[in-house]
Amino acid sequence: MLNSKIPDGRLSQKWEEYKGHVQLVNPANKRKLEIIVIGTGLAGASAAASLGEMGYQVKAFCFQDSPRRAHSIAAQGGINAAKNYQNDGDSVFRLFYDTVKGGDYRAREANVHRLAEVSASIIDQCVAQGVPFAREYGGLLSNRSFGGTQVQRTFYAAGQTGQQLLIGAYQALERQVALGSVTMYSRHEMLDIVKIDGKARGIIARNLITGKLERYFGHAVLLCSGGYGNVFYLSTNAMGSNVTAIWKAHKLGAYFGNPCFTQIHPTCIPVSGDHQSKLTLMSESLRNDGRIWVPKKQNDTRRPNEIPEDERDYYLERRYPAFGNLVPRDVASRAAKERCDAGFGVGTSRQAVYLDYAAAIERYGKIECNKLGIDNVSAENIMHHGKEVVKEKYGNLFDMYEKITGENPYDIPMRIYPAVHYTMGGLWVDYDLMTTVPGLYALGEANFSDHGANRLGASALMQGLADGYFVIPYTLGSFLANEIRTAAIPTDHPAFIEAEKLVNDRIHQLKNINGNQSVESLHKKLGKIMWDKCGMERNAEGLKQAINEIQQLKKEFWSDVRIPGDIEEFNPELDKANRVADFIELGELMCIDALQRNESCGGHFREEMQTPEGEALRDDANFQYVAAWEFKGEHEWQVHKEELIFEVAKPTQRSYK
């Protein structure tokens, strides 16, 4: 039975009550307890640093050459917090409510409320560490708005918020490394978990420089390994982002929650050809000021500036007057696809819509000229000042767009199209963030917990740092307080030897296949199946086909992959092969989950289940649960259901009209 361990009491009191009663570990015992942290993104770096400060012995791992390069570094737009600095009616409750509603009522109320409660402390902590958030002239922090909300609660540092937050956490982590409480293992990839007497007690990692396998013990293991959007091959995730850490955990008994919940982000630079290796996000913050449109005429080949105002269809403003361009991501993505499929797409591929800054540039230009007291300004002058303002707000994003496409977005509207961006699914965890394996935790994007079927913009950074700085330091105590008598287990214990042998055998098996196809080309095949049949829209027929095709692809992979180089050396192709093998298995489970969920909710859109206007149609009577999948054997899973109870945020049909 799934026990989510949600504390009793009123929703708004649960976390306070919990903190008041959770077991503590005294300082002398903390020094004897060892914790393994996989990943140094926002979740992992903040957890490792905080636990190190508390006195635990921490070992942190990442596969990049430095913890500072974790994928969190690429987050652009911002981080939410219920500070209400703008005095626009924000509150903990409102942030909680927006998140549950934005997630289309498929998240757990208690976790989300806790997230909203700690959000304000995150901003305080980051500022204390020296994170240079954007400020107003008065010296106070600036905010912007993001999709799915009507308040301004997003803190940001130009278009580099993730970078600045991660550097803050990285610095805190390096300080603990200097103090000796954290040992950092960069260029190490966790390839299995070691379980002893039913508890997670260590890992097997591959030293990516030497290629050798190494064993590490921990009283507890924290997986902060990020999301698995790269199962689609093309996504906005970093090239190395992968599912391996949580997949190994899954195969050892950790249930996988809502694997099919994927977020497709509406504003990314469109695919330019077969060579495409990844997709680049244009931050959601751009929807604050940019207007999205397509021509009113089908197959219109005119250049954007030749299309007069009254021949443009600002379809989001038309369909959703209340939220306009700021509807949540799932809604905006599907609306773009709908227009393109109906023949209104732009650009050579016709798989794109315009994101236009002309109106914003003019508006800002006028304000700026007013401020500067310039009278009788020419249109040119207004545009000049407006571009300056836009440059300050979004300069790095505009530059990136120009570098990639060769077009200047200050003068020509950007072409954008939806792309895979984030995975709401992940390891099932209870209120303590513990998986179904005792002693094994999942934090950040790696768990399923807070975003339901759709994540709101600027909430992943918030969740990663909430988990690492403010949740796990408390909740880990409830497990470790009972482990103080467990002495460190030597890594020549048979369980370690056995786990290492399995990993070693698998690597040799992969390497010895010596087939005809590169890892990359097989990964592309998987991506195509997933995008076509388990992407923005899904139907039962397609999903059944996809399951079949993926099972075939698995056979193909294990009989025809070719990995160059040697095992005991630096070998990125081998690293990739390990990851893609796991992605293939995950892909199957995602399709099974999507097939099982015969409703549309958030980012999961089943074609069979939509309203007459084409909006997602939830089925609360039958699907108001978390699907937590237990691994049973090859191609075999069993679903366990955690019923979701909404005491405070009563489910309604989401409406952004």
Added chain:
Amino acid sequence: MEHYSMNLTLQIWRQKNSLDKGDFETYEIKDISSEMSFLEMIDVLNEKLINEGKDAIAFDHDCREGICGACSMHINGRPHGPWHATTVCQLHMRAFKNGETIVVEPWRSKAFPVIKDLVVDRSSFDRIIQAGGYISVNTGNAVDANAIPINKDNADDSFAAASCIGCGACVAACKNSSAMLFLAAKVSHLALLPQGKPERKARALNMVAQMDKEGFGSCTFTGACEAVCPKEISITNISRLNKEYFGAGLSIDKQ
């Protein structure tokens, strides 16, 4: 934007491991689209090498968005290649013409030993941060974020310095292999904020000492670093670091 296709000659540094001597290998590659990124062009070459039964070229990369700082190629004598303020992952092939020869090497510096092919070991940068590139504040000790207003200009300058991605191009470009721009960026980021003030003296001294220990050379202010920095970190940060450093040295002498 007009797109075109090109054939290229590539001379790429191949080195099996840190002990191997290493040498250039020449590759001919055809039908490269001007829309590809430089790394996608290398992907195409690697696919070809794997199909021919050869080992792929190892190179560091992750975000491919110019922000993680992993990518690091010396292209035709310039770290990150020909485009101003651009990491190699953001460099696109329209920077090159049909028939061109392109020479690709790893970062060259004693403090960045080669691991394989184009991959180097930059862990020395992490150790420089460990020496003091942080503010000593434990989780949970913070006051309200708006309790300390910060002058917008200082906040903006601090942010500009903090946008360093730790790629190491500055070191690779410097004839002395100095890491001063990287270090100065960190010292400036923190020294410009009130939160960073209490530790500023020790920070500057300890980080510089660590840089020396790692085998980076000293700075003779040639400006080569600033010219190649993909994040346009300004060399004025080095002047600020020098002020911090000598100020710290003097006040410590007085004690």
